[in-house]
Amino acid sequence: MASDRGAPQARSVNRPPPEAKSLLEIEGLRVTFGQTAAVRGASFSVARGETHCVVGESGCGKSVTALAVMDLLVQGAQRSADRLQFGGEDLLTLPAKRMAALRGDRMAMIFQEPMTSLNPAYTIGSQMAEVFTRHRGGGRAAALERAAGLLGRVGITAPGMRLGQFPHQLSGGLRQRVMIAMALMCDPELLIADEPTTALDVTVQAQILRLLAELQRDLGLAILLITHDLGIVARIADKVSVMYAGEVVESGATAPIFAAPSHPYTRGLLRCVPVPGKVKRDELLGSIPGVVPRIPPGFVGCGFRDRCEHAVAGCAAPVPRQNAGGGHEYLCRLAPGWAA
Amino acid sequence: MLKFALRRLVLALLVALTVMTLSFALTRVSGDLAISIAGASATEQDVALIRHAYGLDRPLAVQFLDWVGRAAVGDFGESYFFKARVSDLILERMPITLTLGLTGLAIALVVSIPLGVLAAVRENSWIDRLVQLFAMIGQAMPSFWLGLILMITLGLNLGWLPISGTGSWQHYVMPGIVLAFSAIPALTRLTRSGMIQALGSDYIRTARAKGLSRLSILGKHALRNAAIPVVSIAAVQLGFMLGGSIVIETVFALHGVGFLAWESISKNDFPVVQAVVLVLALIYIALTMAADLLNGLLDPRLRAQ
């Protein structure tokens, strides 16, 4: 377990077993920026200890959903939801101060841009320690000791030396490891990772993903991973939510969705990914024509209809949520099993 | 860092030498010094005598090298009017000018940093617009006029502060406020734009994601980065303020270096004028160099280079 690898007081030992109860529940989440509806009634839940991937093209509301959960939306954004609960706390009514107390403690987040996400003016050690002293109190020395332990845990050599270094002295991969270690300082229940590997080299990407999977297993973390990369989803996700134009258009366990994608958008996404053995040489790789549209508030019907090859006039009406069995749901007029 | 400091030092010395040449040329291109010193009623003989006595009959190059050599060891010659060593005159009055300059800078920083931060935190609100309007008004206000207006209002009408002179610390308040106004617009705008840039950065999002308090996010994470250019510009502004002290010292009859320069200009006392120009330029050069080095210390990215 983690404790012998340098992450002291791992709380995971006392946690209820995974799948016991949803840790994060989102129902009907809506976020608008002026005349743009970025998230339109997204719903999904993340259980303790599971890895939940939110996947989709850029601009379809994945990052905004994550930021809305953390209450980190930019000024001017409007957030509302039918239900937004985290570990028994109602995030919709939680005062800003108590929300801040939750962030970095029970829920932590890492970002897409490791190069700019650390403050250039402070050392790694100082930035890591302040999370711990802020939420857990105690001396700076104890916080630094824990930081060193976690740096070792995320695979950084000579952690003691790194604590005294500034972000600009570290490579992108190292900085992302620092971000992960910093997120783990207070032993959070949920780690939100927003495209954590997009800005990194392919080899480093693989290392970071392996690290996340390991941490998830060892510490019993729940991970909400935002990505546009279906390869990543296939490798580490327990559950998947496919987002398009601010809605969750398909969700369920990973294997059924990859085996029988039921929303035309999910099928389109999967067709864009070359799978060795399945794709023949010289065969053209699929692509989805068009781009993610900007949706105004009050939009009705299927957001994908302009790009969908199965679209009919009826798609402009509200779309039913259909059950393909075993918690596999999708948002489309087409009946379950249509693609088979 | 050491290499950077050395290069900066060489540059500073070169600039100093150039300014010395210019301030020497300044007095020589503007006519025959001997005639100016002797005055209008002097005879040809008097002028010749003075020319010899002050060494003005020597070749220009010799005069220049002699002056540079002496100036390098702090000997600026003797004042024609005050009949005293120029270096003594300047040393005697420098404390007043420095007090004024530092008072002005302190007031400027105390006003502009909070205003700039406030404007940035409330970007595009009416507070932001008000702060920007204030900066524009400060920029358009003629300093000598502001000085006179303050004298009439704070000094005469309200009687809060003494109108002129150097008797007590109160005497520095009004001149300090006026001098501060020459730096407030630039410092406020710089703080504002620096804070806006910092607040929109990814590391501030990280700080918020860490659940830090608002005070820590603004004061520790954002301001620290926004302050780096402000600190270096503040040092440069202090240099400008010392140069501009001539106006304020004259308005408020503060007998500092600026006042000395103004007196000397009206008395054709060139050794003093030359020396004050040089000393103020050297202080400015030293301040900009200090600002660059300070920048290197404050910004870890520069420190490494």
Next chain:
Amino acid sequence: MRKAGLILGGIIIGIVLVCAVFAPWIMPQDPFAQDLDNRLAVPFWMEGTKPGYWLGTDGIGRDYLSRLIYGARISLLIGLLTVVTSGAIGITLGVVGGFFGGRVDDAVLFAITCRLAIPVVLVALAVVGLLGSSLTLVILVLGLLLWDRFAVVARSTTMQVRNLDYVAAAWAAGCSTPRILLAEVLPNIASHLAVVATLEMALAILLEATLSFLGLGVPPPLPSWGLMIAEGKDYMFFSPWVIFIPGVALFVLVIGINLLGDGLRDLLGTGDTR
């Protein structure tokens, strides 16, 4: 909001410009005619004002409104000619440094650094003090001292333009260097320079007033606004309006020029050139 600033600035400058150009026809009195029996007459908003002297008279009985209108001429003339002089120096240095780079650029940067080390007010005062005050000398001295910002902005914008494709194309087509500088570079950095010109003009007007106030600028009896404040200083505790009126005129003109500059900056999208 910004557009309102641009319009307001334009109106202010328009009024001052009309006053300056048509001064001889607008002035109600001779601005130089003294009338010792009619000293320090009060302006129209105070009790006991004299008809025909809207803004009263100064310490030796000259009509204040006429002097104020004539003073607009001096301020604008100095502002414009200083900007032309300093612009010519600064733009030349900046464009040459930015375009050729290397040693040439090092030399230009060095010149800018040296210029910034020189205390402007002090040196301007010293030169005027040595050579005697005159309008021409003030313009020349300020023009020779205020080119630094032109050089800084011209240099950085030229560096950006130099690397653009069409300049490289002109280069490849065998255009001569002066032709490229005049026909390709200069028009592309002109909008940035226009904004600098407004800032420098405002600064030049303020500096002229300062020099005149200290008695080493525009020689009397010319009615420079700075000189009017200096002459009014002796009466300011009893008749504050004598320094109030020219000061407000100066302040409003400078605000107008700054508003125009800010408006231009937004209109031309030239970013922050301060």
